Amino acid sequence: MKAFKAPKTSVGHLDAEAVSGLVVASADVALVLDEAGAIRDVGFGSDELASDLGNGGSWLGRAWIDTVSRDSRGKVEALLDPAPPQDAPRWRHVNHVLAEGATVPILCSVAPLGRAGRRVVFGRDLRPLSQLQQRLVEVQQSLERDYSRLRQAETRYRLLFQMSVDPLLVLDSESLRVLEANPSAQRLFAGATRRLTGRPLPELFAMSDRASLQSLLTTLRNAGRADDMRAKLFEEGPDVTVSAATFRQEGSILFLVRLETDAAAGASEEETGLGARLLKVIDGAPDAFVVTDQDARIISANAAFLDMVQIGAEDQARGMSLERWMGRQGVELDVLLATLRSRGSVRLFTTTLRGDLGAMTEVEVSAVAVQHGGEPSYGFLVRDIGPRTKPAPRTANGATRSVEQLTELIGRVPLKDLVREATDAIERLCIEAALDLTGDNRASAAEMLGLSRQSLYVKLRRYGLGDLGPDDHVEG
CATH class of the missing domain: 3.30.450.20 (PAS domain)
Incomplete structure (x- = not known):
């Protein structure tokens, strides 16, 4: 630090008020x-x-x-x-x-x-600087999430392209040359040409169909869509149905061409028959099965589910929220759906199914999330475990009781004690759900629950959650 060279001359004699102001x-x-x-x-x-x-x-x-x-x-x-x-x-x-x-x-x-x-x-x-740094971190995290989604989308595209049973070709829209071909397409043309990539697509078809194929691709380039057509592969090849669509990549227009052979169409009809048979099996299964949309509204349910919830027809359940019948407490279905969205599947989730006429059924739920028509759907397999469910043993001091145990205490202990026990049970369930949703990130779980980190640590110790060590604490 260097002071002024001549403070007495440049600054002069300052009184206390002037120094204070400076x-x-x-x-x-x-x-x-x-x-x-x-x-x-x-x-x-x-x-x-x-x-x-x-x-x-x-x-x-x-x-x-x-x-x-x-x-x-x-x-x-x-x-x-x-x-x-x-x-x-x-x-x-x-x-x-x-x-x-x-x-x-x-x-x-x-x-x-x-x-x-x-x-x-x-x-x-330093708060303005801290806020700016926080915004920069949030922007960086947002960019990383966007990049991650792009990489995941590209991975899914590559996986679907490679695993598709239909022959698929990607063409340059100007030269009509094959840029990419999936394994099914390579097998289809294996006997006609050694090199598929780089060949103009019309050359792979019979001479009599090349003009029609050229016209289809020209219409697709100009209008953005074209009707399917039947054509013969090379001179002695099988007849196929040609379907095509356009998409953009890096500023250029590409064609995605799908070829469907008669054998594939026959296989599709066979698969349709197998699908109908599978639906009959599910509908007659002794375990309940229900399909919902992403908001847990029922799309379809089998007879076993209708019996468990004590309704007479599937139309009475269709469009209703699954929460109407599933879960002891409102948070249970939320936890199940959150886990399903993040992991894609859930196994052996224990809960209760409530019937419209008052029946209560202990059940185990296994669920899976699938994409259908670009929209997520959830399938729930619900199994009645009531006959093999045993009463839970009494909990040790400090642990929360189950709903059944609380019910048994009615008339034996004062209401205020029951309310306290019920509050502890709900609080523990919510904390476990928050830790599960955040991957055991305690700072994020505390924020989700509206607690300070210190309060969350106190409750974790109280309920014996989180594997806390003796040195775990929150800095003041």
């Missing part, structure tokens, strides 16, 4: 400390910071080190060191604690004030 103008917050490090006066250059810190009235007379968070105490001691190391930074990030427990990040530096051992602390509010 100090306050040069910082968002300024503290005057005595030789013991206690705060004797506070000034603010920022009205917003003054309001947030209560004008510093509660700090007067207190040691500066007592107004900061625990992790900042070492920094304050270093700033107040009368003989700091040569490489010690002049500015340190210090977190000041507000009355409600929140912290304000302030960049602080200390300078001597006169000869009486007093010092002045210059502070700059």
Whole structure:
């Protein structure tokens, strides 16, 4: 640090008021400390910071080190060191604690004030910088998510293209040359040509059909769509149905051509018959099966499900929310759906199915998420486990009771104790669900539940969740 070369000439003799004005103008917050490090006066250059810190009235007379968070105490001691190391930074990030427990990040530096051992602390509010950094992090995370989605979409496209049973070809729209061919297409043309990629598509068909194929692709390029056509592959090849569509990639137009042989059409009819047979098996299965949309509204249900929920016809269930019948508490179905959306499948989820006439059935649910027509659908296999369900043993002290155990206590214990037990059960279930949804990220789980991290850790210890060690704690 270098001072003015001629302060007496350039600055002149300043009184206390002028010095005070200069100090306050040069910082968002300024503290005057005595030789013991206690705060004797506070000034603010920022009205917003003054309001947030209560004008510093509660700090007067207190040691500066007592107004900061625990992790900042070492920094304050270093700033107040009368003989700091040569490489010690002049500015340190210090977190000041507000009355409600929140912290304000302030960049602080200390300078001597006169000869009486007093010092002045210059502070700059770091919250605007922190907010900017947070926005940058959020933008970076958003970009990474977008890149991840693009990579996943490309992976799905490549996987579908390679695994499709139909022969698929990607063509350049100008030259009509084959750019890519999936394994089914390569097998279809294996006897006609050694090299499929790079060949003009019309050359792969019989001479009599080339003009019609050329016309189909020209219409597709100009109008964006064209009707299917029948054509013969090479001179002695099979007849196929040619379908084509356009798509853009890197500013150019490409054609996606699908070839369907008569053998494939026959196989499709056979698969349709197998699908109808499978539907009959599911409808007659002793376990309940129900299909819903992404909002858990029922699309279809078999007879076993209708029996469990005590309704007479599938039309009575269609369009209704599955929540009407499934789950002891509203949060159970939410947890099941959230897990299904994130993982794609769920196995052996234990819950209750409620009938319209009052029946309660203990069930195990296995579910899967599938895409149909571009929209997600959920399938739930529901098995009645009532006959093999045994009463749960009494829980140890500190653990929550099940709904059945709480029911057994009615008439034996006061209502307020039952309410407390029920509240504990719901609270534990919600915490477990939040930890599961966030992949055991306790900071995110606390935010989801509207708790501070310290409160969440207290509840985790109370319920024996999260495998907390003796050293697990939240910094103040």
